[in-house]
Amino acid sequence: MAALFRGSRHTWLRLNKHVDFAFVSTRSMASKTPVGFIGLGNMGTPMAKNLLRNGYPVIATDVFPESYKELLDMGAQVMDSPAEVAEKADRIITMLPSSPNVIEVYTGPNGILKKVKKGTLLIDSSTIDPAVAKEMAVAAEKMGAVFMDAPVSGGVGAANMAKLTFMVGGVEEEYNAAQELLTCMGANVVYCGQVGTGQAAKICNNMLLAIGMIGTAETMNLGIRLGLDPKLLAKILNMSSGRCWSSDSYNPVPGVMEGVPSANNYQGGFGTTLMAKDLGLAQNTATNTKTPVPLGSLAHQIFRVMCSRGYANKDFSSVFQFLREEEGQ
Amino acid sequence: MAALFRGSRHTWLRLNKHVDFAFVSTRSMASKTPVGFIGLGNMGTPMAKNLLRNGYPVIATDVFPESYKELLDMGAQVMDSPAEVAEKADRIITMLPSSPNVIEVYTGPNGILKKVKKGTLLIDSSTIDPAVAKEMAVAAEKMGAVFMDAPVSGGVGAANMAKLTFMVGGVEEEYNAAQELLTCMGANVVYCGQVGTGQAAKICNNMLLAIGMIGTAETMNLGIRLGLDPKLLAKILNMSSGRCWSSDSYNPVPGVMEGVPSANNYQGGFGTTLMAKDLGLAQNTATNTKTPVPLGSLAHQIFRVMCSRGYANKDFSSVFQFLREEEGQ
Amino acid sequence: MAALFRGSRHTWLRLNKHVDFAFVSTRSMASKTPVGFIGLGNMGTPMAKNLLRNGYPVIATDVFPESYKELLDMGAQVMDSPAEVAEKADRIITMLPSSPNVIEVYTGPNGILKKVKKGTLLIDSSTIDPAVAKEMAVAAEKMGAVFMDAPVSGGVGAANMAKLTFMVGGVEEEYNAAQELLTCMGANVVYCGQVGTGQAAKICNNMLLAIGMIGTAETMNLGIRLGLDPKLLAKILNMSSGRCWSSDSYNPVPGVMEGVPSANNYQGGFGTTLMAKDLGLAQNTATNTKTPVPLGSLAHQIFRVMCSRGYANKDFSSVFQFLREEEGQ
Amino acid sequence: MAALFRGSRHTWLRLNKHVDFAFVSTRSMASKTPVGFIGLGNMGTPMAKNLLRNGYPVIATDVFPESYKELLDMGAQVMDSPAEVAEKADRIITMLPSSPNVIEVYTGPNGILKKVKKGTLLIDSSTIDPAVAKEMAVAAEKMGAVFMDAPVSGGVGAANMAKLTFMVGGVEEEYNAAQELLTCMGANVVYCGQVGTGQAAKICNNMLLAIGMIGTAETMNLGIRLGLDPKLLAKILNMSSGRCWSSDSYNPVPGVMEGVPSANNYQGGFGTTLMAKDLGLAQNTATNTKTPVPLGSLAHQIFRVMCSRGYANKDFSSVFQFLREEEGQ
Known part of the structure; x- marks a missing residue:
């Protein structure tokens, strides 16, 4: 139902914003369903761990299989590609080194958008060009998904201690759903405006x-x-x-x-x-x-x-x- | 006596620093004796007024006679040149626009150093090149006087409200004597080190x-x-x-x-x-x-x-x- | 025949570079066949005129129909879109304001590459990011066409007098064919290396x-x-x-x-x-x-x-x- | 006579510029009289040698006695201080590392101006602040001497081969006299205007x-x-x-x-x-x-x-x- 809603979101919103919000709330309340996590580097690994610690099942992937080990030990499930993660999770967080990696992970041949379910919430915590964030949002919207940018400030120490600051850009109606996950990994979550403003x-x-x-x-x-x-x-x-x-x-x-x-x-x-x-x-x-x-x-x-x-x-x-x-x- | 001490200050200090400090204290306790003030611009005028308000007789001068009026009304005495001020006061504050003015007021033909009394304390609150401050200190020392640089931070408003910050450079032994006057005009007085460090x-x-x-x-x-x-x-x-x-x-x-x-x-x-x-x-x-x-x-x-x-x-x-x-x- | 050759160019070249060159010569000798020209601004119009003056039929287009008039008077044929130009000409020159225009004219819904004939020589004289030039070259190659970048130095005056300097990047084997056209519009044509080096x-x-x-x-x-x-x-x-x-x-x-x-x-x-x-x-x-x-x-x-x-x-x-x-x- | 003329130069010039020029010519024709040279570094030594090669007796000095040797071997006379050089020569060239050295050599306790003869032509080829050049000119004029700035372009090689370029600032009437010497050491001598413009x-x-x-x-x-x-x-x-x-x-x-x-x-x-x-x-x-x-x-x-x-x-x-x-x- 959420998926259906999302596909026609923009028209529908104008008719009944309140109900829209209700639907969103429904999904975000359906919490503790699995969260996808792509990018298990110095920052991504402790972030994913904090999701696990907060009781969220994590379905993860990374181009370097050696990055999996710690998360596997903590009970995470590992997939071979972003596309496979997208088949299993309707909330996915990405934490990648730079714009080209983000483009690949979202729109590449085995990318998220190849298999994304309608209504999926995609949160990118990489630091990238705001223009790329906007492109990803457009591409996600075409598939019926929602993309938000949520880059972090704070380093590996803050990631370990769940003390990161997230600056979030995207559709305001989805902010609550994003915030639910981000607060597991950070101390401050700030809503900045339309998509790309988190990066900005x-x-x-x-x-x-x-x-x-x-x-x-x-x-x-x-x-x-x-x-x-x-x-x-x-x-x-x-x-x-x-x-x-x-x-x-x-x-x-x-x-x-x-x-x-x-x-x-x-x-x-x-x-x-x-x-x-x-x-x-x-x-x-x-x-x-x-x-x-x-x-x-x-x-x-x-x-x-x-x-x-x-x-x-x-x-x-x-x-x-x-x-x-x-x-x- | 203070004058005598100053003339031989450096040798003497090594012998008996404690006594030196006592002498300095003597002079600075002989307070409410007149204070010279040279430079009655937007900053200098309110600074001089605050000295008057604190009970110090002020002997002032400026190149523009029209600057005198307010101070005259408040009881200040006005001289025609820096040299004449130096004849009357053994503590002099200067507040001038830039390095060339400072050089002129101290070392010019009618400058302070033409008539300065031995032991006089000279405090320059202009903002100038630290190298010029050092030159003035050397020139003053040759005449048996002491030069300190004490530029301010804070603008006309702070000058009016005696809320300036003074950054003071010069011989540490003289700092107390300078501080006594500067606290009439400012809220913070910070000792920075040798002469020039206030400017720095x-x-x-x-x-x-x-x-x-x-x-x-x-x-x-x-x-x-x-x-x-x-x-x-x-x-x-x-x-x-x-x-x-x-x-x-x-x-x-x-x-x-x-x-x-x-x-x-x-x-x-x-x-x-x-x-x-x-x-x-x-x-x-x-x-x-x-x-x-x-x-x-x-x-x-x-x-x-x-x-x-x-x-x-x-x-x-x-x-x-x-x-x-x-x-x- | 030229088209066939181009489609299998890279493999074939290794076998018989000499013959390849002969084929290229054949096409470039088949001169005075129509040349496409896209972008009739202050620079493009005089450049296209110089092709006409040199006896080349010109098939042109621009987003602003008012730009056509002068060229129509001189006998040029005008099309509605880059794609239509590509149907009629196997040598096309583009002269556009910036990277996004180039991307649109080449890869947009009515772009050149929608209808380009195999073996077509595409010369872009716009000043754009070398990375975009490389992307266009890859896209052209997929369609069996060849893309070269040939930005100019010299302004409107030089364009009028056919005194431009062209800096050309692209496959060396095609340089002669490009040069034949560029010398009609410029006094200097310099081969710089692989595609993108003209822009560089x-x-x-x-x-x-x-x-x-x-x-x-x-x-x-x-x-x-x-x-x-x-x-x-x-x-x-x-x-x-x-x-x-x-x-x-x-x-x-x-x-x-x-x-x-x-x-x-x-x-x-x-x-x-x-x-x-x-x-x-x-x-x-x-x-x-x-x-x-x-x-x-x-x-x-x-x-x-x-x-x-x-x-x-x-x-x-x-x-x-x-x-x-x-x-x- | 030249000396007398110089002392009253400025008033006199207004009366009879032609005669003034004649006097200058007289002195500069009285050539092959000794030339002073102060500063025998990497640049100064080959410059002084070129004066010797052109038949000018050279009277030199430098703070480092070891710099003298080569010049002594070529017949130069060596003095202990700039003041002594000034007693012996009425044309003096200085080639020094920086502004403070120039100030010392001209106005220091053993400086040129302590003993300079009226009418002496002082040419400074150091690269220094134009403002310092102007100060030296004023100080020289007070002693009845003439100061010109003539910094060089070209390095040690050009100095050796007498191929330097001199950029000369100072009173135009003295330019010929300066040029006579400078052409022995350089290939180009350019008159730039009032004193300081050579440095500029x-x-x-x-x-x-x-x-x-x-x-x-x-x-x-x-x-x-x-x-x-x-x-x-x-x-x-x-x-x-x-x-x-x-x-x-x-x-x-x-x-x-x-x-x-x-x-x-x-x-x-x-x-x-x-x-x-x-x-x-x-x-x-x-x-x-x-x-x-x-x-x-x-x-x-x-x-x-x-x-x-x-x-x-x-x-x-x-x-x-x-x-x-x-x-x-």
Whole structure:
């Protein structure tokens, strides 16, 4: 019945929005039915585990069979392809490295949309181009399914502890159904608007984060060379208008804060190569929307150069180290 | 006696630091003796008034006689030149537009140092190149006086309400004496280290502020074009790693916050031309210390271009407006 | 026969490259058979006219019927859609504004590939993303046709006088056949390599051009402010290592050269909005290949901002004017 | 007599410009009188040798006595300080590393101006801030001497072969006298205007050179990654609007040209650290004149970062290598 409803959703909604919502509620209440999970990497595996811990049967797949083991031990069922997952589950979460993987998993020859059931709720937590998210939503709608984008902020640690933040874009009527699952894996779930806006919010945040981090690194370095004690400078900035997350919560200068990558030789954290990828997405969306982003664009170039100079796998706050060295050293 | 002590300060300090401190205390306790004030602009006038309100006789001067009136009405004495002020006061505060003015007021033909009394405490609250502050300190020391740099953060409103923040650089032994006066005009007084570090802290803060503001403007603009509601986007950034002072306390997008320049057509606040000046100082100190500041440098260029395109007197958060307009508009 | 050959081209070539070449020659010698032309804008119309002048029957189409008139008068035949052109011609040239138009004209519901004859030679002279050119080549090959990219340098004037430069990418064996047509419309035809390299060469040239133009504008402006006569400065640069096409052939400073847009209030020439578009392509290809292009990226941002500040339709050398104005003017 | 004339030069010139010129000619014809030379580094030594070769007695000095040897062998006389040189010569050339050295050599306790004879012609070939050149001119004029700035383009090789280019700023009436000496050391001598304009021209050229070189490096790298052959790409650029000195005369890509630093592992040529210094001067003059130089500023930052990452002593075209490396390499 839900499936039938979904196929004619848009016309029908105009007639009777209330009933539509009721149907949605029906399905999402029919919870603890299996949830599909595609993409069992560093992030996907702990996310899927948290679904299992919350009592949801999980039907999973990944291109690398070795990723299955932990989930199998916890009782998950494993399929050979996204299409097979789609045959078994009417709620599916995907967590993939980049846009081409998402396109393949959804629209490829063994993709979800080859076998998706009408009314299925598809939630993509990958970080990808909002334009691709929109394309997937259109493709899903043609098959009678609903696609939402729900990228995360927070790293592997937050994934393990179910402390991720999800930024969700898609049809508002489906938000409750998505939220039910996402709250098993995250501490914050924010509805951002139409499909693609979850990605937009993620990209925007990370662009500003990148700018703030490089800015903090430049500023701390300049202050140190001008004779300021780094801890004192951080304190002054943090009580003044220079304050930002990178200065007060993730300071890139070794010795200023405890428990951050700069205190641990820039290991762990958020790798420069991942930041460069996100800035590439920001750059592409800015170019495509003719939006000037001068600092975002330069930040992208700086992390890109860092990737090729040995910083690819260090935390992105290592930009302090990159900029710090003096001539002759 | 204090004068004698100061003339031989450095040798003497090594012998008996405790006694030195006692002497300093003596002078600073001899309070309510006249304080010189040079530079009666938009900032200087309310600062001098706050000294008067705290019971300090003020002996002032300015190149523009029309600036005197208000202070005269409040009982200040007015002199014709910095040299004459220096004859009458052994504590002098200067608040001037830029480095050349400071050089003129201290070392010019009618400058302070032509008539300064030994032991005089000279506090410069202008925002200038730290290297110039150091030069002034050397020149003052030759005359047996002590120079400290104490630039402010906070604008005319904060000056009126004695809510400025002072960042102070100079000999630590003199800090108490400076603090006594500065607390009449500000809410926070921070000791930063050797002479020039007050300027360094100010410049660093404003460089990071400029970067954060342009970054916030770019990010909000990109998000809006990608379909996000600006208030929602600000909320998401402020609970995430993109958070900065410009996003959470001075958001540049009209309609997001009340009581900030963006809510008032970018009037009031901190003018683009002033920000461009501070970034010029940051640029110069970075160039002179061979410190790479890629984003700081680009921020400087952006505010510089804005100055020539009609934004000189608008608040610097108008960079949102500058970047926002779409093609064809 | 040519069609048959093309269908099995790749296998066959390995057996008998010489004969293959002979077949190609046969077709290209079978000249003066009709040539399809799709896209009759400011550039396409004079290009198609030059084919007519060289004795080639032209079968044309465009989305705007009003574009046909001139060509009809000169004897061209007009069709309703790209698909119909493809039914009538086995050599087709396309000249379109941007990637989405190319995708539509080739792969859309009434696109060329719906009706293309085996062995048809498709030459796209639009400036588009090299990745799209490659996709079109793959799609064409599936239909037994051959796609080459051949973007131009030179503007409307060069198009009128058959003085364009073509940068050609595609299978080398087809280059002669392409060259036969392109030489009717251009003075230089350069073979760049595999499909997409024509676009790559075009994008690379324009990125360096953009950088050189902004650099020249900055430099001339700085020199003028430092007291140098602009003509003298141009002369010095042009005999020194600062020399570039923008300084010696297209100087952006009014009064330095005759016959360039800067001598005519920046009218004519190459519009800022077109340069911004090409830099967007450069940016996208750089992002996608993880290539750092710091100056290219900043040049893109500068032309993007100019577009929104009233320079969209001025020649791109108006960046001098954009950067020149002084504060207060 | 010449000395007398100079002391009253400016008033006198207005009365009788023709006679003034005659006097100048008189002195400059009194050639083969000794020429002072201060600064015997890599550039200064071959320059002084070329004066000796042209029959001018040379009276030299340098802070490093070991620099004297070669010149002594060729018959030069050596003094202990600039002041002593000034006592013996009424034409003095200085070739020093940077602004502070120039200030010291001219106005320091043993500086030229302590002992300069009235009417002496002082030619500074260092590359320094035009503002410092103007200050030196004012200081020289107070002593009745004439200061001209004449920075060079061309490196050690050009200095050895007397093939330097001199860009000369200063009083036009003295240009002939300067030219007489400079032609012994260079192939081109260009009069640029009032004092400081020689430096301005040098700085402008090098800023545009830096931008062109980074732009060429980015562009070649992008083209290569897009599948273009570097030699072919260089050829296309050089026949198109992307052409610049860095692409056609000093290509930064190994294998494209012979006889340039890129063909020799970036040894020799113009060191990155020197380029960074010149860009620092350009940055300072731009900041001080409120001139926006976005690409010049970013170029400065890039060479600054390169200096700290091991490229300080490589030719500045090694920016290609700096940007080229791919992730993981």
